[in-house]
Amino acid sequence: MADKKIEEYTLEDAVELLKTNVDTIIVIDSTNNTYRALVRRGFFTNHLDETGNYHDLIEKLWFHLANSNEKVVGDYKSFVSYYGDFKGKYSRRLKLYKEGSTEPSIIQLNVYPIKGTDKYLFTMDELAEEYKQEYMTSGKVNTIQNTYLFSMYVDLVQDTTGSISVTEISDDTVNANLKYSEWRMMIVNAIGPEDKEQFLRVTDPEYLKAHLAPGRMTSFDCQMANLEGKFIWVKLIFSRAETTDEEDFRFVFLVQDINENSEELFSTLKKYEHLALTDSLTDIMNHGSIKTDIKNSIGLLNKDGTQVALLMLDLDHFKNVNDKFGHATGDAVLKHFAELLKDCAVDSDASVGRWGGEEFVVVCRGKQFEEVKERAEKLRQMVEESEFPEIGHITCSIGLTEVKQGDTFETAFNRMDRAMYLSKENGRNRVTIL
Numbered sequence: 001m002a003d004k005k006i007e008e009y010t011l012e013d014a015v016e017l018l019k020t021n022v023d024t025i026i027v028i029d030s031t032n033n034t035y036r037a038l039v040r041r042g043f044f045t046n047h048l049d050e051t052g053n054y055h056d057l058i059e060k061l062w063f064h065l066a067n068s069n070e071k072v073v074g075d076y077k078s079f080v081s082y083y084g085d086f087k088g089k090y091s092r093r094l095k096l097y098k099e100g101s102t103e104p105s106i107i108q109l110n111v112y113p114i115k116g117t118d119k120y121l122f123t124m125d126e127l128a129e130e131y132k133q134e135y136m137t138s139g140k141v142n143t144i145q146n147t148y149l150f151s152m153y154v155d156l157v158q159d160t161t162g163s164i165s166v167t168e169i170s171d172d173t174v175n176a177n178l179k180y181s182e183w184r185m186m187i188v189n190a191i192g193p194e195d196k197e198q199f200l201r202v203t204d205p206e207y208l209k210a211h212l213a214p215g216r217m218t219s220f221d222c223q224m225a226n227l228e229g230k231f232i233w234v235k236l237i238f239s240r241a242e243t244t245d246e247e248d249f250r251f252v253f254l255v256q257d258i259n260e261n262s263e264e265l266f267s268t269l270k271k272y273e274h275l276a277l278t279d280s281l282t283d284i285m286n287h288g289s290i291k292t293d294i295k296n297s298i299g300l301l302n303k304d305g306t307q308v309a310l311l312m313l314d315l316d317h318f319k320n321v322n323d324k325f326g327h328a329t330g331d332a333v334l335k336h337f338a339e340l341l342k343d344c345a346v347d348s349d350a351s352v353g354r355w356g357g358e359e360f361v362v363v364c365r366g367k368q369f370e371e372v373k374e375r376a377e378k379l380r381q382m383v384e385e386s387e388f389p390e391i392g393h394i395t396c397s398i399g400l401t402e403v404k405q406g407d408t409f410e411t412a413f414n415r416m417d418r419a420m421y422l423s424k425e426n427g428r429n430r431v432t433i434l
Contacts, residue, residue, distance in 0.1 A: 026122040043126045058084040073229035082176040156205045156249035192223030215242030233262035279354040282338035290353025308403040309372040311362040312420040316395045316428040318358040332389040397423035398431040
């Protein structure tokens with residue numbers, strides 16, 4: 001046959017050439033969800049069973065991550081059946097991995113629907129090495145330039161989707177026979193728990209019709225599971241087609257990967273939040289944040305009866321430390337004192353803050369008052385026995401009060417403050433309870 005002139009080739013010759021050159025020919029019955037391989041050569045000899053489940057075949061061919069043979073997580077497998085419904089001839093390139101290999105084989109897939117039936121003919125070939133390198137290089141460029149994980153076309157009136165592209169699987173688009181209403185109720189399973197309600201509200205067809213004029217776009221940020229099952233930050237974008245027909249509700253929907261920028265932003269915000277809420281010298285809560293914590297704790301008691309106790313602590317004769325040793329030593333003493341307070345509160349629901357100067361406040365929640373009194377006395381002894389930088393030993397005076405139902409911030413704070421000053425007036429280095 002190789003010696004024939006092209007004028008001598010017949011249709012039968014062409015069929016024979018296909019039989020001997022195509023790597024794989026598969027017949028599919030989508031109604032019965034089965035397939036049978038008529039031909040298997042090369043890569044497909046071991047990669048493809050002779051017969052099997054059609055949905056399993058679709059999953060094997062393209063429901064894995066584009067750059068590895070790692071399978072897509074379960075929530076996304078609900079879409080498999082929609083990817084196996086072809087309305088006409090179709091062609092795409094796939095990446096498939098041999099067992100134990102980290103380098104993919106590039107496969108050319110062609111789909112031929114058998115007219116008048118729900119059956120298809122698949123042909124597949126493994127591309128030669130030079131075409132593989134060309135494909136891989138262009139793929140890397142596309143990946144670098146593309147931050148969109150998912151896109152599709154939506155017609156709300158017809159309740160249809162089209163041109164679906166999942167870039168984590170492939171850069172190719174798929175026209176799956178998937179209704180928008182079906183997609184929406186399946187993909188919500190991949191949305192972070194805290195964002196599901198907003199997702200359902202914003203993606204509701206009636207909401208989109210009412211809130212998005214032609215040519216306008218809306219978006220919101222949320223957490224969404226990627227194909228590996230890891231929650232990442234994404235931007236969901238709806239853009240309505242700009243037409244003169246007010247009843248034309250066609251949209252482009254995009255999912256943009258913003259995880260790296262979002263994580264960086266949250267990290268920066270956390271730093272500023274820490275600066276805003278923390279005393280710069282002692283690294284504990286500052287005046288404003290410990291005051292807010294006292295108010296919140298009192299509100300919690302008045303709401304559900306959670307027990308709350310307040311301690312104010314003041315270092316005795318601290319002015320002498322600054323006068324004798326200097327402010328740098330005084331700062332070191334305050335930092336050491338704050339560490340002692342944190343150590344004492346570490347195993348309980350307690351907050352520690354610097355009220356100002358050498359005055360500190362501890363808020364204890366959920367503890368019996370007798371236990372809080374014991375802790376206060378233990379803390380006083382700990383301070384007395386501790387070795388402070390340069391100065392050696394120093395003591396503290398403590399005022400303690402139990403917050404009662406009906407207390408306000410002012411009544412509870414004034415009682416604690418008065419108790420601390422009574423400790424000072426009665427000789428210092430003691431705990432006074434009011």
